[in-house]
Amino acid sequence: MSDSAASTRALTADRESFRAFLRDHNLPVTAQRLAIADVVLGTDGHLSADDVGAQLAARGASAGTATIYRTLDVLMRSGLVVERDFGEGFKRFEAARGVPHHEHLICTVCARVTEFRDERLERMTTLLAESHDFSRQRHRLVIYGLCGECRRGSSRPRN
Amino acid sequence: MSDSAASTRALTADRESFRAFLRDHNLPVTAQRLAIADVVLGTDGHLSADDVGAQLAARGASAGTATIYRTLDVLMRSGLVVERDFGEGFKRFEAARGVPHHEHLICTVCARVTEFRDERLERMTTLLAESHDFSRQRHRLVIYGLCGECRRGSSRPRN
DNA sequence: CTCATTGCAAAGGATTTGCACTAAT
DNA sequence: ATTAGTGCAAATCCTTTGCAATGAG
Numbered sequence: 001m002s003d004s005a006a007s008t009r010a011l012t013a014d015r016e017s018f019r020a021f022l023r024d025h026n027l028p029v030t031a032q033r034l035a036i037a038d039v040v041l042g043t044d045g046h047l048s049a050d051d052v053g054a055q056l057a058a059r060g061a062s063a064g065t066a067t068i069y070r071t072l073d074v075l076m077r078s079g080l081v082v083e084r085d086f087g088e089g090f091k092r093f094e095a096a097r098g099v100p101h102h103e104h105l106i107c108t109v110c111a112r113v114t115e116f117r118d119e120r121l122e123r124m125t126t127l128l129a130e131s132h133d134f135s136r137q138r139h140r141l142v143i144y145g146l147c148g149e150c151r152r153g154s155s156r157p158r159n
Numbered sequence: 160m161s162d163s164a165a166s167t168r169a170l171t172a173d174r175e176s177f178r179a180f181l182r183d184h185n186l187p188v189t190a191q192r193l194a195i196a197d198v199v200l201g202t203d204g205h206l207s208a209d210d211v212g213a214q215l216a217a218r219g220a221s222a223g224t225a226t227i228y229r230t231l232d233v234l235m236r237s238g239l240v241v242e243r244d245f246g247e248g249f250k251r252f253e254a255a256r257g258v259p260h261h262e263h264l265i266c267t268v269c270a271r272v273t274e275f276r277d278e279r280l281e282r283m284t285t286l287l288a289e290s291h292d293f294s295r296q297r298h299r300l301v302i303y304g305l306c307g308e309c310r311r312g313s314s315r316p317r318n
Numbered sequence: 319c320t321c322a323t324t325g326c327a328a329a330g331g332a333t334t335t336g337c338a339c340t341a342a343t
Numbered sequence: 344a345t346t347a348g349t350g351c352a353a354a355t356c357c358t359t360t361g362c363a364a365t366g367a368g
Contacts, residue, residue, distance in 0.1 A: 223326070
């Protein structure tokens with residue numbers, strides 16, 4: 001099975017989940033909501049609100065800025081999308097894809113974002129919190145560095 | 160020796176470092192710069208630009224918003240202050256106090272910020288980056304949870 | 319005296335909100 | 344028909360910038 005087939009199938013499932021969420025909450029199913037959901041749930045990237053608008057345009061659809069933000073909010077409340085803040089001055093949105101939690105590696109040259117999960121780290125953060133009289137609820141780790149491609153100089157780094 | 164005596168001494172040293180930095184870079188030593196430096200270097204908290212303005216007012220001093228931001232920028236370039244983004248929609252500024260790097264624990268009830276440093280974590284992030292073909296430059300870890308006081312219910316939690 | 323800083327106000331970018339209009343149920 | 348959603352523009356929040364007036368060296 002190809003990656004795109006897998007992602008299409010995942011998208012279909014999530015799309016249905018979103019419709020169900022809207023129905024269960026008596027929220028109208030609008031073309032804009034579905035289009036925005038398709039964009040965000042159908043990508044494994046981390047999109048800004050602006051990126052979502054651009055993706056809509058690329059697909060021949062469109063939605064006002066306010067609608068994009070409002071729909072992203074609905075998607076977050078549905079649990080299908082999570083919000084990320086990498087300290088760039090704006091938020092990014094990522095399909096939750098049922099993944100419980102993961103960390104991010106960000107390339108300081110090309111801004112590529114890579115995800116990973118590590119159990120030892122999960123345990124370590126719990127212990128670290130406890131040793132400072134905190135009870136851990138969640139954590140966020142971002143590692144900044146050079147990705148392989150940029151380090152090997154495929155394109156000349158600017159930093 | 161009391162804590163306040165220690166922090167006053169540290170403040171004096173940092174204040175001098177800042178004057179030296181200004182001199183070395185042919186930057187005028189102004190009353191505003193010194194007042195802002197005093198506020199930020201004399202606190203071990205994490206202040207927003209707004210907090211700095213409020214602290215200035217509390218001390219009978221004052222500076223325009225632009226000057227506060229511009230001076231915070233000078234302080235960061237001098238290495239005496241570091242910028243933090245906890246995803247609140249604005250930046251916070253913290254006296255570097257010669258500490259090379261540390262993580263943050265944030266209480267989700269009272270917003271208290273506690274700092275700590277852990278060598279194993281430093282090493283682990285390097286290894287995690289390497290295992291994903293990244294070369295680590297720096298990282299940021301924030302653990303959210305309940306601080307001891309809030310957990311013990313000194314004041315009733317809202318979460 | 320000369321050049322950088324200051325403060326104010328205007329400009330900016332990201333996000334939110336008010337409101338008349340349109341569409342879903 | 345109702346009720347909520349949509350788009351636009353105005354408003355907000357944090358931060359930066361332009362520029363005339365001010366102050367440091």
